[in-house]
Amino acid sequence: MFTKRNLVDVKKSTAKLQDPKKDITSTSRRQKGLFEANFSHIYHVLYDSFVQTEANLRQRVHKAHKEELECTLWILDHVLCLLPELIHRRWQLHSLGRLLAKLLHPGNTVKLRRQGVRYFLMWYQALNENAPDYVHDMFAALVPGFQSKAVQTSQAAGSVFHDTSAQNPVTGPELLPVLPPSSGEKPPDHPSKFYLETLLEYMVHTVVKLEWQDKGAYHHRCFNFLLEKFKVYYLPKICPGFCHETSLYKPNLELPSLRRLETETEFVHCRVTLIMWVTSYMHQAKRISDGGPPSMQGTHSPYPQSQFGHEEDVQHDSSHPSLDSDDEELATQIVRDVLCGTRDNVDFVHELYRQAFLLNFTHVVAIRKIIAVYKDLIQSNANELPPYALEPPEDVSRGGEELAPESRPGRLRNDSYLGAIHKENLLVRAGMQNLFQLFMTHAANVFLLEINSHIPRMLEEQTDTCKRVLNIYRYMVMNTRMDNNTWEQLLLVLLQITSLVLGETPPKKKASTLGGKLAPAIFQTLIVTWIKANLNVMISRELWDRFLHVLTSLTSWEELLKEWAKTMETLTRVLARHVYDLDLTDLPLDRLNEHKSKRGRRGVSRPENSAPSGVSEAGHPAVSRQDSSLPDGHAPSKRARLGLPRSYSETNLTLKRRATYVRHQNSKHRRSKSLDALPSPDAESSDRTRSPSPAPSSGLESNSIKDSPIQLDMLASEGQHGGPEPSGESRGVVCGGAVRGWLPDVAVILWRRMLGALGDVNRVAEPQLHAQAFEYLVRLSETLIRIQRNQGVSTDNASTPQAPELVPPLTLVLPWCFGALMLPDTFEAGKLNALRLLCTITVNCDARHRTYLPQFYRFLHSALTGTSKPVLNTCLKYLGPRFLSLQLPGSSLLLLDLVHACNTILNSVENLENSPRTEAVSILANLLCLPDDLSSFSVLQPEGDIRVMTCPDIKEHVVSILLRAGRREPKGKARCIALSALGVFVYRELNDHTFHSKVPDAVSVLLLALKFNNKIIAQLASNILFLLCDHAPLLWKQYPRLGNAVIHTLCSALFLHAPLGSTACENDKALGTTLLLCLGEWCMRLEPGRLLEVSEYGENRGAVNDNRGGLSQPSVDDDFDPNILSDDLERSPALSPSKTDQCQQAIALCAKTVLVHLVTHLGHFPMAIGAARLSSLVVEHDDVPNLPSDDLSASIFSAPNIQLFILSRNVIASLIELPALDLPGGGVTAGLSTADKQVRVLLRDLSGKSSWDASILYRTPDSKKDEDFEAYTSVNTPKSTSGSYVQPESLMVGSPLHTLPQRAMRHRPPNVLPEVSNAAPDLDQLDDLLQYLGHTSPECLESLSRKLNEPAAPPMSMELEQEAIASVISQRNVEVDENRSTQHLDSMLGLPTTRPNSRSEAKSPCFDSTSSPQASIGNVQKNDFQQCRLLFSQLGLAGWERRHQLHLLNKTERLLRELRNLDNQSCRETHKFAVIYVAPGQEDKNSILSNQGGSVAYEQFLAALAWEIELEGHTGFLGGLQRQGSTGLTAPYIATSFLEAIFHTRHLGNDEVHIVWSEHGRDYRRDIIPTEFCDILITIYPLGSNLNRVTVNCKADVPHFGVLFDEAIVESGILAGLVRATAICGSRAKRVTYQLYQQYYEERARSLETVVTKHKNSTTYEDFISKVYSPVAMPGPFCPSGSSSGGTGDGTACNPSMLAAALLDSHGHSHKGTQRADQKFRASANDASRGVWFTGQDAQNMESSISPRPLKRLSTNLKNSKKSLKHEMSVESPPESPLQMTRKK
Secondary structure, three states: OOOOOOOOOHHHHHHHHOOOOOOHHHHHHHHHHHHHHOHHHHHHHHHHHHHHHHHHHHHOOOHHHHHHHHHHHHHHHHHHHHOHHHHHOOOOHHHHHHHHHHHOOOOOOHHHHHHHHHHHHHHHHHHHHHOOHHHHHHHHOOOOOOOOOOOOOOOOOOOOOOOOOOOOOOOOOOOOOOOOOOOOOOOOOOHHHHHHHHHHHHHHHOOOOOOOOOHHHHHHHHHHHHHHHHHHHOHHHHOOOOOOOOOOOOOOOOOOOOEOOOOOOHHHHHHHHHHHHHHHHHOOEOOOOOOOOOOOOOOOOOOOHHHOOOHHHHHOHHHOOOOOHHHHHHHHHHHHHHHOOOHHHHHHHHHHHHHHHOOOHHHHHHHHHHHHHHHHHHOOOEOOOOHHHOOOOOOOOOOOOOOOOOOOOOOOOOOOHHHHHHHHHHHHOOOHHHHHHHHHHHHHHHHOEOOOOOOHHHHHHHHHHHHHHHHHHHHHHHHOOOOHHHHHHHHHHHHHHHHHHOOOOOOOOHHHOHHHHHHHHHHHHHHHHHHHHHHHOOOOHHHHHHHHHHHHHOOOOHHHHHHHHHHHHHHHHHHHHHOOOOOOOOOHHHHHHHOOOHHHHHHHOOOHHHOOOOEOOOOOEOHHHHHHHOOHHHHHHHHHHHOOOOOOOOOOOOOOOOOOOOOOHHHHHHOOHHHOOOOOOOHHHHHHHOOOOOOOOOOOOHHHOOOOOOOOOOOOOOOOOOOOOOOOOOOEHHHOOOEOOOOHHHHHHHHHHHHOOOOOHHHOOOHHHHHHHHHHHHHHHHHHHHHHHHOOOOOOOOOOOOOOOOOOOHHHHHHHHHHHOOOOHHHHHHHHHHHHHHHHHHHHOOHHHOOOHHHHHHHHHHHHOOOOHHHHHHHHHHHOOHHHHHOOOOHHHHHHHHHHHHHHHHHOOOOOOOOOHHHHHHHHHHHHOOOHHHHHOEEEOOOOOOOEEEOOOHHHHHHHHHHHHHHHOOEHHHHHHHHHHHHHHHHHHHHHOOOOOOHHHHHHHHHHHOOOOOHHHHHHHHHHHHHHHHHHHHHHHHOHHHHHHHHHHHHHHHHHOOOOOOOOEHHHHHHHHHHHHHHHHHHHHHHHHHHOOOOOOOOOOOOEEEEEOOEEEEOOOOOOOOOOOEOOOOOOOOOOEOOHHHHHHHHHHHHHHHHHHHHHHOOOOOOOOOOOOOOOOOOOOOOOOOOOOOOOOOHHHHOOOEEEEEEEOOEEEEEEEEEOOOOHHHHHHOOOEEOOEEEEEEEEEOOEEEEEEEOOEEEOOOOOOOHHHHHHHHOOOOOOOOOOOOOOOOOOOOOOOOOOOOOOOEOOOOOOOOOOOOOOOOEOHHHHHHHHHHHHOHHHOOOOOOOOOOOOOOOOOHHHHHHHHHHHHHHHHHHHHHHHHHOOOHHHOOOOOOOHHHHHHOOOOOOOOOOOOOOOHHHHHHHOOHHHHHHHHHOOOOOHHHOOOOEEEOOOHHHHHHHHHHHHOOOOEEEEEEEEEEOOOOOOHHHHHOOOOOOHHHHHHHHHHOEEEEOOOOOOOOOOOOOOOOOOOEEEEEEOOOEEEEEEOOOOOOOOEEEEEEOOOOOOOOOOOOOOOOOEEEEEEEEEOOEEEEEEEEOOOOOOOOOOOOOEEEEHHHHHHHHHHHHHHHHHHHHHOOOOOOOHHHHHHHHHHHHHHHHEEOOOHHHHHHHHHOOOOOOOOOOOOOOOOOOOOOOOOOOHHHHHHHHHOOOOOOOOOOOOOOHHHHHHHHOOOOOOOOOHHHHHHHHHOOOOOOOOOOOHHHOOOOOOEOOOOOOOOOOOOOOOOOEOO
């Protein structure tokens, strides 16, 4: 019986069973049958082989022996796998127990011990409840370090043998190791952790290895048995703090508290192992690559092999391979089913999760794993939700009440386990709300572990982990639906975290503490969660109080203030959207200003899905990408919401998308009834993605949390509130209603509550944070002001909306402001912000809400009279000139305080860039316009106490300060406003005839400003002088020295600002032009009498004491600074540099225009026709008989009495001889004796077209009527011939002849003007006059060393000079002798005539241009152009030296077109302005443009602005208006000699300047009447009391121009003149910015140049003189037969050389008959049938007096043909013949 025999070869037997070629399933089935049939034999083989192998291994460890051991263990494995039923019945219990105990011996190798664990677990689960106690002890001892007592491997009962003596009991042999480890084998570092991993791994793998008859029932039962035993024997030591009260069904929501680090032990590592093992089976994340089942890394071994510490042993464990994929999936499912099968197991899992949150951050991997599990559950990233996350049915309580004992299954012996699990699944459902509450409570533990700051690595790990938790919190806030309890628990958790992590006092080194690193994210999450909670559930008052307590205790954190400010920004957007119906990102005013519609703006706005996406630094997918898995069923509702109007946050707020997982079928039970109208079940949570709500930024995981707020949702009003409540009232949940989301009342409540969330901001201890808080309040107030300004704005501009009922609460923060002003000086920055806030709110709030003015005045008085410069700067900067125009009640008390403060600011030169010098000067300027009785007002003394006084000299103070500012102010804009204020001051004094004593000083400052180095300021001074032109005569009369100085200073400024060098630009051109036009205006206003008046101040004329360029310069005032230190004047981008010569030419041309204008119009404007017409309407054919044409036509070319000349490059003259015109009353020649003909001179030049009529004067009415005249009229004379008496061609000296004057013997004093009263025979009038001019006007001297009456040095030698003098005297003697000898001849006697003063009775000769030349030829030739020839000669134009300037014109149709175009061009500067009347309540285009009239004040303003003219008969500038009445019958119009302006009151065109008279309660906007023009907007707001507020708004490209400044207060008496001058100067300034813009005189110069260059008729001198003698061709003694032509007169019918020689030869010498002449001329002379312009005797005389110059024959190709000249040569002397020019090829 006890013999030892080897019955079989074990190795061979096992090899047969291990044949791999056999089918596994069939093999397992056959093997199970084989083993069950031969279990006794098989076990015998097993036992014998094990005993033998054990003995062999004890003797020697050989490879063959190890193989035998493996074969034996293979048999043991199959016995355990294939015979579970026998084992369950305790078959071979003791034998198997001893055998397994040997394998589990601690002395074995690691590999063998691992195999022993595996075999033991198979045996143990097969025994199940039949296992005896010692087997349980063996299970408890599988992991070293856990057993608490010695393990008994057999029963403790008595021996089976009969020897039972107590001394020698029979005991089993001692257990020895089977296979001890080799000497080189290294034990594991953490044996407990290592073998616990082995235990947990094989607990799963061995379950599916047992071949039970009913696998489905026993697999779950076996694993559940092992799990329960594990809880009993291992869990208490692994997790000593394991809380059995943790329940998902009755969540323990006790808030965690701070804790310290846990001591690291071996059991802590085991705890991590257990947590990772549970997590590996419970975590079911979605697969990314495919949709197959998840292949969890480490499902069979959830740990890396490196954790085992014995890789080589594991690799050799190939004899027992791991599970295949099917078994692995089955094992995983079994584990999940068991862990989720009962409430106890579910609670066990979640308590393990809680234990993970309590770990030290050395085990951060486990913590992150748990966070990932919860994240996937909450964000629906799992393939399917675990049963406990499903919502419980209605008949099963979610709270987890225990079922009755009879209803709860016990050991589940009857039914299959799967069916039982299915039924039990209903009981384990807890729902997501319990899961949320449990997670948010347990996860808070990661924040509350106190980490030593000296361990930066651990602090970084904790920070990273906390950010991950916050990310899930944020996702829950934005993307999940939570009930009331869940919201409250989340708020409590966040409050606990905030209060414990962040102390009341921030650490100095925030980067070294968890609170410093997480403060922005924690505050952001807390505040936004609070707002979201209030949108969804009702939050109790106690919770609100706790929230306020926490925040007010943490106001020392800067991060809290920043997040509070951002939240208020966002809530203000919500408030604007839902209360005021405004979108702050798309305001009406912004749209109107940009000329874009709301839809167009939306097109460029940031779309909802534009939030950045990607992967965070830690590799976690960004939250914003979750929307990619949105089911198709929700796509339509999403698209429908995209089109709704939304309010977006600022660019630093990222948009967050909605949740991605879809609620299950029972989600309808979780929604309130009032939300049924929403598009989808997830609508309540989808609103979170819309707008400024705290949505996590992309990549919020790990270290990617940045200071960017998550988004507050912005539900639109359309269909977002779920409809009204059953009572018909829509109320939000925060108000006790049931409607979730944003409603107007909800927005207001949350805005106000969050505004006060920090408590009283004046209790912030840190001055820097206090200043930041008020800075945020300033920004908030600015946003509210924007809302206020955009309320009531018409969107269609067709009608004016009603005034809004609700206005933004601007004054809500004023108590804080008043409180801040009483803080100590250490809070100076905050006090400045509070003061700024006070001033801004006062200026912008509605008058009904200014109930705080007394308190405001008190603080303002203290601020204005204090010594703090920053306080003064703040007050003046934010009050500005608008404060005075508000006319607040009692504000006059502060006038002296304002003067004192402004003076203090202007006296300081510190911090020029930031000091409000411009505002200070503007306030002072407005004070000047206040009523004259200002001195009687009661004002506060500028000191700290409150004392009232009167200040009669307040105006004197203001003027003195402005004078000083005008002289020395270093800032550009402030200097400009000071000069404008002085100009307005002078204008007002002159207008009112009050003549203040400081007027001369003000004018002197303005004159000194003309020499300013800054071109813009100098031009501004010129504009102000242009304004004063309105009162130039009065200024001259009252201050003659100043009037004289204005002219001279303007001239000096022209020299000073002449464009020199390469830096000349359009500014120089604009300044020079402005100065010249201003000079011209002053000269025209002063008139010749004043301009020619001798200065009574001698040489020092005005402010003149030096010379430069021949003209006087203003004196340099020692107190005047011509420079500025801070140039803040806007430069126009269009003013690009230009060539210096172009600027010089433009200025020179303007100067020529002004000179010509003065010559033409000085003393003559306006003419009788009125100021509307400057240029003459007379044309060449007017008053010419037989030329009835209304317009210029070619008939004037054939008229014998009309000739056109080019006098110079810019002057075209026409000479017309007319019969004397009979004018009513005799005209200007009334009472004078003149000729019966007159000469009309038409001049076309730069200044326009002028007409002059000249007549020969015979005598004046006061001439002595002596008998000589009577005798003269009674002399018998021969009968008159058919021709009229021909006047001599030169100015004849009357008889008797005077002798030459003798040389003067004495002179007058140099300063005495020679007059008739002081004349004497020995005094030379001309000599003394020259002496006087040189003395009084030294600028006229050519040289300072030579007087004007001193003869100049002879230009040639003395001999030549004496010879010339002798020649002249000889010539004169010859002429006298000739005159004496011929004066009694009949030809020299005049014909009888009537008295000259009765010329009207004479018959006017007939000028018929169409008559035959033979009819009255003598008449035509002698008389038609006789007076014109005489005037031409008297003007000195016939001389040889003027020939190079004088030319004829080619008389062509093209010339007529050019002349017509020239006559139609403007000869003055023209402006057109729009004048718009806005009645009260009008704020839209239609109502404003439909106004047919205005108020009385408006009509008075128009009447003072310009003259009202009737358009039908208006001959001046129309500015686009029509005479027919389509644009009105009348219009305001005004003109000077240099400009004319018309004002459009009913028809608006492309006006660059708009003048608006607004009586509406709100400010006028330029977008009300949208136009591409309106570059300058001048708006007038009547204030009452004869005062007006004027604003000047310009586009960016318009340079500064004056005269008025923005926010000026102007008296009504001078308003029109100031507005008119400002509009004109503004129009000029705008035109300067136009490229290629030309002034009117530049256009005229170009047209004149076109006429001169293209129509000049280059002729010989002879030709020219012949056309002067007779404009049309005429036959004569030198004309051949049939050669006369009646054409246009371009050709010459007779030889011009012969005719010119005859005209020029006046010597009377006879010539030889042998002189050669052309035959055709002689034939023409002998032709008696031709009429000539002299008689036969005269012809003989003429023939005998031909000039001795030889006749030159002209080539025929130059006659009657147009030349195309290549170029025109200018010659200094007139040519004798035209130059032969080659034709241009």
